Amino acid sequence: MTHDPVEPILVIGSDEPIELVGKELYTVAFVMDYIEFHFNEAKLTALTDPRIQKDSQAWVFPQPGSRDALCAPIEKTVRAVSLRGDEHISLDFGDAILTIPLDEGSRPPGPEAAHFFLLNEDGTARIKEMRVW
Numbered sequence: 001m002t003h004d005p006v007e008p009i010l011v012i013g014s015d016e017p018i019e020l021v022g023k024e025l026y027t028v029a030f031v032m033d034y035i036e037f038h039f040n041e042a043k044l045t046a047l048t049d050p051r052i053q054k055d056s057q058a059w060v061f062p063q064p065g066s067r068d069a070l071c072a073p074i075e076k077t078v079r080a081v082s083l084r085g086d087e088h089i090s091l092d093f094g095d096a097i098l099t100i101p102l103d104e105g106s107r108p109p110g111p112e113a114a115h116f117f118l119l120n121e122d123g124t125a126r127i128k129e130m131r132v133w
Contacts, residue, residue, distance in 0.1 A: 015083060016089075017042070017044065019042055019118060021079065023039040023042060023077065024040055024077050024078075025039055025073050026038055026074060028070050028071045034046060034047045035050060041119050043119060043125070044114065044116045045116075046114055047107070047108055048106040048107055049061045050099065050100045051101070052070050052072070053099070054069065054097075076095070077093070078093060086102050087102055087103055088100060088101050089114060100113070101113065102133045113133050114132070114133045115131070115132055117131070
């Protein structure tokens with residue numbers, strides 16, 4: 001297993017999950033109607049259809065090839081995080097950018113587009129610090 005050297009860039013905003021900067025993606029879980037991205041001590045859940053871009057190619061889940069593309073950053077480290085109001089959350093892995101839409105038109109039935117929370121050492125969620133968009 002090789003790990004990229006990381007020089008994180010913090011893009012600070014009001015609710016940005018900046019705790020992800022410097023964390024390695026280790027699992028992408030496709031659950032019935034959402035996708036979970038697991039990091040060391042954190043989890044980001046996309047209730048909308050995420051997009052991944054690498055070079056000039058982009059995939060939007062559930063298009064053909066999108067599952068493999070969404071899994072490609074496993075073992076990569078988040079270099080930057082940005083939150084653009086009610087538009088999207090983006091995670092920059094250096095060679096790929098993962099974007100989770102937050103806009104009203106992308107949301108499933110219901111008010112939420114994404115969840116983020118830190119995890120305790122035993123893997124349970126730190127609910128009081130949870131962020132919902």
